[in-house]
Amino acid sequence: xxxxxxxxxxxxxxxxxxxxxxxxxxxxxxxxxxxxxxxxxxxxxxxxxxxxxxxxxxxxxxxxxxxxxxxxxxxxxxxxxxxxxxxxxxxxxxxxxxxxxxxxxxxxxxxxxxxxxxxxxxxxxxxxxxxxxxxxxxxxxxxxxxxxxxxxxxxxxxxxxxxxxxxxxxxxxxxxxxxxxxxxxxxxxxxxxxxxxxxxxxxxxxxxxxxxxxxxxxxxxxxxxxxxxxxxxxxxxxxxxxxxxxxxxxxxxxxxxxxxxxxxxxxxxxxxxxxxxxxxxxxxxxxxxxxxxxxxxxxxxxxxxxxxxxxxxxxxxxxxxxxxxxxxxxxxxxxxxxxxxxxxxxxxxxxxxxxxxxxxxxxxxxxxxxxxxxxxxxxxxxxxxxxxxxxxxxxxxxxxxxxxxxxxx
Numbered sequence: 399x400x401x402x403x404x405x406x407x408x409x410x411x412x413x414x415x416x417x418x419x420x421x422x423x424x425x426x427x428x429x430x431x432x433x434x435x436x437x438x439x440x441x442x443x444x445x446x447x448x449x450x451x452x453x454x455x456x457x458x459x460x461x462x463x464x465x466x467x468x469x470x471x472x473x474x475x476x477x478x479x480x481x482x483x484x485x486x487x488x489x490x491x492x493x494x495x496x497x498x499x500x501x502x503x504x505x506x507x508x509x510x511x512x513x514x515x516x517x518x519x520x521x522x523x524x525x526x527x528x529x530x531x532x533x534x535x536x537x538x539x540x541x542x543x544x545x546x547x548x549x550x551x552x553x554x555x556x557x558x559x560x561x562x563x564x565x566x567x568x569x570x571x572x573x574x575x576x577x578x579x580x581x582x583x584x585x586x587x588x589x590x591x592x593x594x595x596x597x598x599x600x601x602x603x604x605x606x607x608x609x610x611x612x613x614x615x616x617x618x619x620x621x622x623x624x625x626x627x628x629x630x631x632x633x634x635x636x637x638x639x640x641x642x643x644x645x646x647x648x649x650x651x652x653x654x655x656x657x658x659x660x661x662x663x664x665x666x667x668x669x670x671x672x673x674x675x676x677x678x679x680x681x682x683x684x685x686x687x688x689x690x691x692x693x694x695x696x697x698x699x700x701x702x703x704x705x706x707x708x709x710x711x712x713x714x715x716x717x718x719x720x721x722x723x724x725x726x727x728x729x730x731x732x733x734x735x736x737x738x739x740x741x742x743x744x745x746x747x748x749x750x751x752x753x754x755x756x757x758x759x760x761x762x763x764x765x766x767x768x769x770x771x772x773x774x775x776x777x778x779x780x781x782x783x784x785x786x787x788x789x790x791x792x793x794x795x796x797x798x799x800x801x802x803x804x805x806x807x
Contacts, residue, residue: 409454409627412634416447419638422645438492439641442485446634449478453630455536468534472549473526476556477519483563484515486595490570518559525552540605541619544612553609561602568595583647591640597633601626656686659769663693666739666772670700673743698765705764707742712788719787725780733784735764736774740781 420443427440451457458471491507529548531539543549571592575585608622674696716737720730764771774781 409450409631412631412638413447413450415635415638416443416450419443419642420447422642426645438485438489442482442489443638443641445478445482445485446637449475449482450631450634452478458536459534462534469531469539470526472531472539473522473552476522476552480515480518480522480556480559483560484511486563486567487511487515490567515559518555522552522556525549525555538619538623541608541612541622544609557602557606557609561599561606564595564598564602568592568599571595581644581648583644583651586647587640587642587644589640590636590643594633594636594640597629597636601629601633604629653686656690660686660690660693662769663690663697663772665775666697666768667693669739669743669775670697670704673700673704694768697768701739701764701768704739704742707745708738708764709741710738712741713738715788716784719790720784723783723787725784729774732767732770732774733780735767736771736781737785737788739764739771740785 420440423436423439423443427436430436452461452471452475458475461471461474462468488508488511491504491511525548529543529546529552531543531546531549533542535542540553544553571588574580575588575592580588604621604626608618608620608626611618611621713734716734717730720733721727725733
């Protein structure tokens, strides 16, 4: 079953990785327990962990010793591996048909998988009960008993059930990877899953070749004891990464996006704080989502009353100046908004209410574009060039010599 003693420690590496994957998924599985896809994922990870726990030579010896039955670990491990195969197929059926599909065909397919692989497990135990296998084998049971009646059939049955499930799962995963419109993290996760199941095929070929060699009087036991175990470990790690990557990758991507958005708003936040003065409350740090929401709310709360000081004519001149300097239309609009906001901030304290301003100024676009405006505030040279040209006489703006401005990328 297992590899040599040199590989016994390596079995705990995939066990640890699979356990981490299960712990990451567990909260979602518990919260959405009625979701068949998540149940299949949880069952698959749990069974994969169990397989690698019980396939280690030290655990095999302990199980045999506790039960007092030589080699009883064989049908136990094969049963776990068969149940793992069934979970793979259930997972693929749920993925293929979609979470909302509760059709009779889907339920029938899932029922056949459960019944079929449950039947295989029952037959494995019946064959073991009929077999005569008194010599305990910790690392080479598959090849040692390859010609023993009933043990031979048990070994072939578990390898066949495993290979069928792996072939179907692997093909469907690689077909899915090639479809368009997948999220990048999901695509990478499916790629690792496909690689993991592909390695399982190497495991099956290695084991089967060694067993067939025994049937023909040859000795290729090294394929079963030296090649298959490390391949199985690599396969388990790839499968675990495949399940972890979409979840962790999306989580880290969202955290990074929130922090980037929070940092992006800093220039406009500092500018609006100068208007609010001492009216900025001190609040607990909070989560990334909460900090971003607070900053956005504060900026909009300050910009809304500040809109009465927006000089609409200045904003229009700033837009024309930005276009004349070669900025594209969308960025010219943002630069014009930044110029108008700076002008309103500078004049909001000393300018009489209504002087040079529009009480009817629409602040909707300003409130929606705070991120873009804040980015422009990080480029003071561009803003200064636009302000200078907007303040120039009309003849200079329309056709006079251009004022100095930074190169527009």
